[in-house]
Amino acid sequence: MRIVFLFSAWLLSFGVMAAPGDVATLDRSTWPEQLNNPTLFDVASRAEILMFARVLLASESLDEPALAQRLGLRKINLESVNNLRERLWQRLLANYNFAQRSCDQDASFCFLVEDMDTLRQQAAKFQVSDDSYYIKWSEPSRLFHAQYLDEQLRKAALFPQVSSEVDRFGDYERNGDGMHDRLFLLTFDSAANVAPDNTDWVAQYLRKSNMSGTFFVLGKDIQTRLAERSVASLQATYSTQCIGVQGWEFRSHSHWQDWQDSVHRSVELVKSKLPENYVPLFRPPEGQRRSDAESFFKAQGLQVALWDIDAQDGAGKLKGSASAQRVLTLMLLWRHGVINFNVKQDAVKTAMPWLITQTAQSGIGWEDCQDAFR
Incomplete structure (x- = not known):
């Protein structure tokens, strides 16, 4: 108990206002297909990548005070947050490039993504129509990725004062x-x-x-x-x-x-x-x-x-x-x-x-x- 108390007090000294929000999870039954071959894995992968890219892009419209409020913090390390965002975008682009290799077998969620600019453009306009086969997945997925993004941004906002797996200190x-x-x-x-x-x-x-x-x-x-x-x-x-x-x-x-x-x-x-x-x-x-x-x-x-x-x-x-x-x-x-x-x-x-x-x-x-x- 003493350790927990001391650590909690230490966190407060860095301006923590509130505990993190709900932990993100997603009911996979909202996704209408089984992942029973590599192509269908790619379809689901493209969908999750685009949805996460959508909420990541939206988060960039928040100024520093608004982001701090959203994360339940008085102060944030904006440099660390921006470094995380850059790494996330790079990984999303690389992953979408892998996932779109099977677009000739199933074109679901296949859009023109050639570079970072086109990925951001697709993220900005990404939505699932009301009559889509995937509509039951859409809103639960958006909520999942918004919560998951907040988990990661909050860790980045506290890094390195509060270290976590969100970033590395070196090649060791x-x-x-x-x-x-x-x-x-x-x-x-x-x-x-x-x-x-x-x-x-x-x-x-x-x-x-x-x-x-x-x-x-x-x-x-x-x-x-x-x-x-x-x-x-x-x-x-x-x-x-x-x-x-x-x-x-x-x-x-x-x-x-x-x-x-x-x-x-x-x-x-x-x-x-x-x-x-x-x-x-x-x-x-x-x-x-x-x-x-x-x-x-x-x-x-x-x-x-x-x-x-x-x-x-x-x-x-x-x-x-x-x-x-x-x-x-x-x-x-x-x-x-x-x-x-x-x-x-x-x-x-x-x-x-x-x-x-x-x-x-x-x-x-x-x-x-x-x-x-x-």
């Missing part, structure tokens, strides 16, 4: 930006909950599906497990999976005096007990880490592992179905990236299987955890 930090089109990586945070811990279930499900994921563990959790069970048992749990660290405990690593020891102790424990699974990756809890940590991480041979697609399945947030549908919508929008689930929330036990089933014939791929972040 990685997310899914550099991944190939249609390729995704599953990752699992330990988060703060002690129970339930669904690691055994998730790892077994992945093995049965011939898949792998990266589990970011807390050193304290591994120590507790080793007190209860053998090293061999723990190794069996994580068989064929990858393990990175999230620190000794789930706590912000941006204002913790012993953050370096937290990382170092966790790494040494995992490397010594689970050497076959260990990968040199540190995931900062809630994305919070120091901006001046490059020399430390490079000296330790570590990369900071961020993410692009957040299931928002933490305590008090989205449940299984809503979480899964959020992730699928963001997969269509971003077309590649690192997905972040919370392994200590039961939502993952329904969300992940649903997601894998829904995309089984869509032409996407799941990155092997040993090949990621290289």
Whole structure:
């Protein structure tokens, strides 16, 4: 409680007026087609890209005070916000170019987009007619993207005073930006909950599906497990999976005096007990880490592992179905990236299987955890 109180007070010192709005999710049943081939994945992808581009463009008409009010903040880092917008536009253009390669097979949501100017022009006039096959999807999608955009803009508005996954501090930090089109990586945070811990279930499900994921563990959790069970048992749990660290405990690593020891102790424990699974990756809890940590991480041979697609399945947030549908919508929008689930929330036990089933014939791929972040 003391940590939560101090962090809350610290946020207020930067002018936070209100908590973030509702977490974005979209009922995928509003979309009238199954993603049962790569072309139909592209159709849905083009639609989500254009809708997000529409709300992103609209947000640019707000001046700084109006944007701050919309985000529930007294002050915003406008430079950070504009940097984020520029990155979003670049990724939208690249993704639409990938998605329109199948326009000769299905022309739905295919418009003339040759460069950034034409993408912005199409975004400005994008709408779905009342008699469209896709009309039931249109307004729910617009609301989803408006909420999701606000989530991202709010993080950018607070960056770097409040660090998050919205931006990187250097090339020692990685997310899914550099991944190939249609390729995704599953990752699992330990988060703060002690129970339930669904690691055994998730790892077994992945093995049965011939898949792998990266589990970011807390050193304290591994120590507790080793007190209860053998090293061999723990190794069996994580068989064929990858393990990175999230620190000794789930706590912000941006204002913790012993953050370096937290990382170092966790790494040494995992490397010594689970050497076959260990990968040199540190995931900062809630994305919070120091901006001046490059020399430390490079000296330790570590990369900071961020993410692009957040299931928002933490305590008090989205449940299984809503979480899964959020992730699928963001997969269509971003077309590649690192997905972040919370392994200590039961939502993952329904969300992940649903997601894998829904995309089984869509032409996407799941990155092997040993090949990621290289």
